[in-house]
Amino acid sequence: MAANVSEKEARQVAEAARESEWKLPSFGKELYLGNLRLDLIHPQPKLDPAKVEKGEAFLTKLRTFLENEVDPLEIEREAKIPDSVVDGLKKLGAMGMKVPEQYGGLGLSQVYYNKALALVGSSHSSLSTLLSAHQSIGLAEPLLGFGSEEQKQKWLPKVATDHISAFLLTEPDVGSDPARLGTKAVPTEDGTGYRISGRKLWATNGAIADVVIVMAKVPKGDGNRGGISAFILEYDTEGVTVENRNAFMGLRGIENSVTLLEDVFIPKENLIGREGDGLKIALTTLNTGRLALPAICVGVSKYATKVAREWSVERVQWGVPVGKHDAVAQKIAFIAATSFGLEAMLDVSSRLADDKKSDIRIEAAIAKLYASEMGWKVVDELMQIRGGRGYETAESLKARGEKPIPTEQLMRDMRINRIFEGSTEIMHLLIAREALDKHLEVAGDIIEGDGSIQEKAKLIPGAAKFYASYVPTLLYGEGRKPGSFEEFGPLADHIRYVERSSRKLARTTMMAMGRWQAGLEKKQTRLGRLVDAGAELFAIASACTYALTIAKENPERADQARELADLFSKHARRRADDLFSAVWANDDDASYKLAQDVLEGRHTWIEEGIVDPAGGDDRPQVRDEQPDKSVSAG
Ligand SMILES: Cc1cc2nc3c(=O)[nH]c(=O)nc-3n(C[C@H](O)[C@H](O)[C@H](O)COP(=O)(O)OP(=O)(O)OC[C@H]3O[C@@H](n4cnc5c(N)ncnc54)[C@H](O)[C@@H]3O)c2cc1C
Structure with a gap:
């Protein structure tokens, strides 16, 4: 969202993106306020059996198409998706997955739309990007939300079947x-x-x-x-x-x-x-549109788990499979557990989206932020496990007679997710604004309003009343009771941690507001840590909830799901603890000052001894104003 609009304007636009059918508050927003509303995500809404049947039938057809009609190496080699593949996707109905049947689409649920994107993304990310740009932000989603009936009748059947x-x-x-x-x-x-x-x-x-x-x-x-x-x-x-x-x-x-x-x-x-x-249309479109990128990250992370497993068994060094070496084993565990955690967060958010009862803006935004950051770590660890073969292209591996595993391509394709549809820095600001929303509503005009001291003084009693009843709620909660959340069994301790840490997050946020007041907005790195800590808490809650859902829906996988949720939660707790510590103990101010010195040229001496491959200031800049490749849209 806009960075240079005023706080008030930004809140108004964000509020305008709230959808009228939402009756329940956001789980994520409550988490930042120190209120673990587990009831909002647990137990997860049941899937509609008719939607499951339709979704599974489509996934089967899609898988057959991807396995038989798509050559990912050709897409890389030609830097193009062949027309036959685009036509095949159109014939399957993949262009209109989320468009309701009445307008000529497949009418898949959000859960199955995301499963389809994950499947396609595991074949080649260019394919999932084609589909998600077309459906999640292209014509269909904004029209479904804001289009007139005439516009829907005219355009949705076209974009659901043929028009890109x-x-x-x-x-x-x-x-x-x-x-x-x-x-x-x-x-x-x-x-x-x-x-x-x-x-x-x-x-x-x-x-x-x-x-x-x-x-x-x-x-x-x-x-x-x-x-x-x-x-x-x-x-x-x-x-x-x-x-x-x-x-x-x-x-x-x-x-x-x-x-x-x-x-x-x-x-x-x-x-x-x-x-x-x-x-407002762009933001509302992204309420659920933002779940497309996490879905693609989930597909890639699942594939990374498969590659890590197969390669770490097959590759023998120093007399044992590399997966037996502790340093590699840690990475395998991280990849597998993180794949589970990312899938859990996606499933929790997507079922909420299908249920249409809860405000899911924060959940979708966190899923985008978290999946793109963690997905990047997953492919980086996979590259390390694959060693030199990770860095080699799939085409080159194939030419030498090896399996064409596209590790370096996964990494190249994954990186953009941290930049587009809201960069990590912008997602931090957007989520922080939501996390601080209640405080800004109650005390914003006192902290940063334009009013006189007398006018601000008049606002103090209202704010004091709110904080007098709010602060005590942050001091004690269920997370302090040893037997609480017992339905989570061995995972209950992780939920207790989330409850305690949610209150800690709210207290820390209040302390930060008290200390920096209006200046907190400029402390982006500190705000980013608070947002990231909240994201870890949402991830843990999702993983534990999802493990229970799996136990109910697929009892034969109950133990495995619990084990993955347990390790994922342990990792996430460690990351959250580090983030909490670094809110106060950090070098942010020194780093900011040094960066400004760098910008002012104080340290250009450190740039000596190099050439600039893009051309230094004294070399002529060649700029082709009219590239040869220009094509008319018609
Ligand atoms: C492959 C690809 C596909 C894309 N597809 C589309 C598309 O289909 N439609 C479309 O409209 N756009 C598309 N984009 C654009 C994409 O959404 C933008 O690249 C993205 O919004 C970031 O904008 P920018 O690149 O201009 O970076 P800038 O806004 O110039 O930002 C530069 C850096 O500064 C940071 N930054 C900026 N403002 C702040 C702030 N207030 N506080 C802290 N940090 C800040 C950013 O996070 C970034 O790190 C695409 C881009 C790429 C590369």
């Missing part, structure tokens, strides 16, 4: 901070529509799309609300030019564009919602 869609928000000068959007949508004088001009960067699917969502700012004027708005743009409209197909470190098969919009006419029927609803 994309989401055009980012611009060369506007990345994490979309409130400063430069693309303009000027209402035409005759009132029939808008003329849009601007340049959009890095739109996934944007090089091959048929129809896209474009975000543009309508100037405020006579009779129109103005503001950032979302439009449906038919990509063959005059004035749309795909200037470049961008290439990246990973995701080599994606069709990602720079798209130039020159005086493009969009009829007013193609405005989604109202003028000024754009950021």
